[in-house]
Amino acid sequence: MAKVDTSLVAHLPLFSGVKPEDLDEVLREARSVRYPRNAAIFEQGADAQSFFLLLHGHVRAAKTTPTGEQIVVRYVAPGETFGLAMAIGAAHYPATAMAVDDSVVLIWPNSAWPRLIERFPALAANTMQTVGKRLQESHTRILEMSTQQVEQRVAHALLRLANQSGKKLDHGIEIDFPISRQDIAQMTGTTLHTVSRILSGWESQGLVESGRQRIILREPHKIVVLAERSPDGGAA
Amino acid sequence: MAKVDTSLVAHLPLFSGVKPEDLDEVLREARSVRYPRNAAIFEQGADAQSFFLLLHGHVRAAKTTPTGEQIVVRYVAPGETFGLAMAIGAAHYPATAMAVDDSVVLIWPNSAWPRLIERFPALAANTMQTVGKRLQESHTRILEMSTQQVEQRVAHALLRLANQSGKKLDHGIEIDFPISRQDIAQMTGTTLHTVSRILSGWESQGLVESGRQRIILREPHKIVVLAERSPDGGAA
DNA sequence: CGGGCAGTTTGCGATAGCGCAAAAAAGCAC
DNA sequence: GTGCTTTTTTGCGCTATCGCAAACTGCCCG
Known part of the structure; x- marks a missing residue:
């Protein structure tokens, strides 16, 4: 497991409000994994065991219907989190994530989440904001599709x-x-x-x-x- | 401002994990307001100053385009929260809320939120779950509209x-x-x-x-x- | 270097659903 | 009860978009 340079991620919205000197404590619990282009990161419906932060590359989150049709939920850009099933209380991933480009991802086990947010409440607040923003974007998308x-x-x-x-x-x-x-x-x-x-x-x-x-x-x-x-x- | 019976709301998802005897401390900060049918509760774009819990009745949350077209974001049923702009870090309400039936609503000032979640972390966790569930529902809706x-x-x-x-x-x-x-x-x-x-x-x-x-x-x-x-x- | 494959383009007919318009019905106010 | 408003129903033509089929193209692989 390669060590991640804290300075590379310190400015991310996820870590706003976390003191730089504490960051290492958060990163220590994550491992960094490289996914080649077109590799699956997790599958819709699978047990949610981790949550993710994209460092490099791009990830496509897509949802599939029972009949096999897909929609793209979103593209994840570097610096963004994804696979937050744990945070929102979902036991399974509601979508499939795949690297559309060679990508590097930080992965925390879900078990680390409760401890992390207790120690760094800002993480919970930041995640809340992120999820809230995505909710608003979803609504905008629905509005567009409707009108x-x-x-x-x-x-x-x-x-x-x-x-x-x-x-x-x-x-x-x-x-x-x-x-x-x-x-x-x-x-x-x-x-x-x-x-x-x-x-x-x-x-x-x-x-x-x-x-x-x-x-x-x-x-x-x-x-x-x-x-x-x-x-x-x-x-x- | 009428006193709200804690036993009526103790079982709500919002308060799961909050000890019944502490509930009064939460409710004390809210006021209860009755809205007649078709009354506006807040308008899209207005400064978000409060967040809400519906006790009785039904509320319609709708989003309007610049050109005046509307979509219904959702209908709020009794026991559900709405107008959570503060929690998700939005300064303005992203939608309009109106009572579709005579309704009774608990209203907290946004200023109470930081204190409440510090005192009762379960509130933050529950709200996160709620927002997460709504995000998933949105995605389902997008999937349906697409397919x-x-x-x-x-x-x-x-x-x-x-x-x-x-x-x-x-x-x-x-x-x-x-x-x-x-x-x-x-x-x-x-x-x-x-x-x-x-x-x-x-x-x-x-x-x-x-x-x-x-x-x-x-x-x-x-x-x-x-x-x-x-x-x-x-x-x- | 020659397939062969994945992705793209394009033509053409079919149609789901829209948009307009007008009439019918159901409440509500007085 | 009468008239007025809001909501619903329905007819009809129109068109944006789909769906299928087929050809094309750039690339990767061997």
């Missing part, structure tokens, strides 16, 4: 990804991990065909440049306009 | 309402508060017209009996079948 058309939802999804995991380029923003049309469809509640058509359209207008599991927003500002325009509005 | 057709989503919504706030009848279950077609549309991401058509259809098959803001599930079991059947399946 917007597919093109707007795709625009929003890409903008969020760009915001969370965008790599700035000379001209545009590239989403910094492999993501397919299918993935975007599963984030927005549509089909990969429809996503492909939309991106093709945007590409021919120069708004994006994209290829196999790769998307660059060339005109983020114009995509913002797309995302916000009302169902009928605009294109005369 | 199911409207009729199935309406079936699921009604079954949940029946489960949460159903009054058992000789033959069937009645949803125990006024709810319109529009409300159901806003819970399922469709239009009141479509909901009306669906309920009309069900009514003619004897599955439900409904009227103005009133729905009785006459054949809950058959509605379960509807909710679960695959898009194509069944009706020959």
